Amino acid sequence: VIVTLLTDFGTADYFAGAMKGAVLSVNPAVTLIDITHEIPAHDVEAAAFTLSAAFDSFPAGTVHVAVVDPGVGSARRPIVVEAHGHFFVGPDNGVFGLVCASARGHRAFHLTNEKYFRRGVSATFHGRDVFAPAAGALTLGVGPETMGPAVGDLARLPFTAPRRLDEHTLEAVVHIDHFGNCLTNISRADLPPAVIESGARFSINGREVKALRRFYDEDVGADDEPFVIWGSAGLLEISVNRNSAARLLDACRGQVVRVSTARVETVNDE
């Protein structure tokens, strides 16, 4: 049985290690996998994105613990969610918003049964004291419905899908990856590949990007020319081959990209 961890704890402190110890104290046979501990501090949207891109590479039944939790100790609810045949444990602050949005359905429960908590829960580290032990219990076959009452209304993220401004215009947000690729939140359901191939124009920071590639190193266009590509999370990216598109386009996380799919009427067409 597998438990993954995704947090904003960094890897320099005892936090991630202590969470793993807390899982193993409940079930020493768990295989623990770090998705990342480098979510920017308190950035729930980045956590939701990374989780949604990673979880379905794992086998069904995996338990994913996501702790980006600025409200730890306050009234925000600890929850366990079942969706896509996986389990998700963490705070009810939108971190599971994308996972739930793409699911056919989900069940959610308010983690209130202290039987599944660590003895002596702190007010500052529910990752270790609440979420990790609950994850451990799930791997032992404890049903999420025994952990607390069902919850119908989960916290939502500000937005999870691109905004449609008009018939021909979408507005998307950007996430920057390690290589400087600018990932949008545009999936094939938002913008069919055929529409892009027929000439969509992407505008980011006043710069227009039109070239489309199938893979990064495709031998077309100039070096350092930005292009659009379907990335491995099933989302459109703006990239530059062997270079950082984010740096070359001065793009940052959370910024807006506008996509126009209107055919450009050539002026000299008369």
Added chain:
Amino acid sequence: VIVTLLTDFGTADYFAGAMKGAVLSVNPAVTLIDITHEIPAHDVEAAAFTLSAAFDSFPAGTVHVAVVDPGVGSARRPIVVEAHGHFFVGPDNGVFGLVCASARGHRAFHLTNEKYFRRGVSATFHGRDVFAPAAGALTLGVGPETMGPAVGDLARLPFTAPRRLDEHTLEAVVHIDHFGNCLTNISRADLPPAVIESGARFSINGREVKALRRFYDEDVGADDEPFVIWGSAGLLEISVNRNSAARLLDACRGQVVRVSTARVETVNDE
């Protein structure tokens, strides 16, 4: 069986991977857990602190390997320590000082039995060649007493507890975490919660901090106001909600915090 690793090796080189390979070469069934590899280079005190905050989240019988070892190859002794029902393997340079200080007792042995070393021990990488194989042997049930002679006098850290300057004043040192929280080395044994609640004053870098919170996001006080809180390691922290107290207070690791528990006599009390 679980082996944890805590080093100052960083994660960019082959060092941490090679240590894990060396453990698995002795016992391929071990579950390996990184506590951290980002202890500042050669900072034995930071290693001692992080280990002491992390180890007891793991089940009894866990083997913890701690390698912050600027004296590798010199006369400093490799040791194995049994304390709190856990095993600890590493150099005798104080890295286990806090773990031993909080234990009811401990046993320590000088790792001299080359039977448990890697073949061809280098003079520069005992993490891979001495400590990892010994940890692997411990997970196979080898008794620490068979690994070398008992050791009575372990190396100590400069200080492991706050200094009491007078009846009403404590001096503590600060450790900075990933979120910029300033952790002191003050535990509930040093300063009972009731004393703090009745009005202790913390002074750091010429700034006084008096507010006390139960959790970070508690709805009291101004934004960016530093406050004192009992953190998840059982130690007092100076924190700022959703911001870095270290940056706002210009605090750095190793710096001193003074705590005054004298009742402030109000001048107009006559």
Added chain:
Amino acid sequence: VIVTLLTDFGTADYFAGAMKGAVLSVNPAVTLIDITHEIPAHDVEAAAFTLSAAFDSFPAGTVHVAVVDPGVGSARRPIVVEAHGHFFVGPDNGVFGLVCASARGHRAFHLTNEKYFRRGVSATFHGRDVFAPAAGALTLGVGPETMGPAVGDLARLPFTAPRRLDEHTLEAVVHIDHFGNCLTNISRADLPPAVIESGARFSINGREVKALRRFYDEDVGADDEPFVIWGSAGLLEISVNRNSAARLLDACRGQVVRVSTARVETVNDE
């Protein structure tokens, strides 16, 4: 069964996690070990070096996945290599060049059998979609020869061994580790220890280094004096005790070190 991962993906994104999920989806019993995900982006030589220094700490039969793959999606071949009793999976771009150079022999196969790929291979993330699933299949006992046709001519690195300029002079390249040690690619086969002990002179950035130490903290010479030492990868390093030789010598990765083993004729010898 053990699978190690070595990439330039960093640890902030979903990439490393997704690869692990893809391995575990094929074989949930695998023990996954990160060697590193911090190879500089697209730096195949650094990947080859780190892999060659790490792999043989692991037990025979370990599967090592190395993905530094700027050509992903292009015509570069995905391969599986058997050498030293270990398996290696990744792109055919030289990343296995050092591992193969030190082996008595090796077998290599072009990964073409889609039966061992993830369903729906992307053009941008073969780490998750090709290499990880193939690694999982190897751990289940699938023979590499069933994964595709044998390959005789693997891509090579520009150079894998020091260059001999004349009878008394070697030119080596430098790799910098986390502590600032400057590792050369000079092994005992290139320069016997006896030759060094009789007075080899290392010249880096116009500075000459002659002192030789057995371990970093050896009590000889001045502080901050650079010295030469046999490091734990079996390669000569230029180091400074408890300090960064790279910073003190202004050295960077890929730079050249010249080694002269000619006896210095003393001028006043007549």
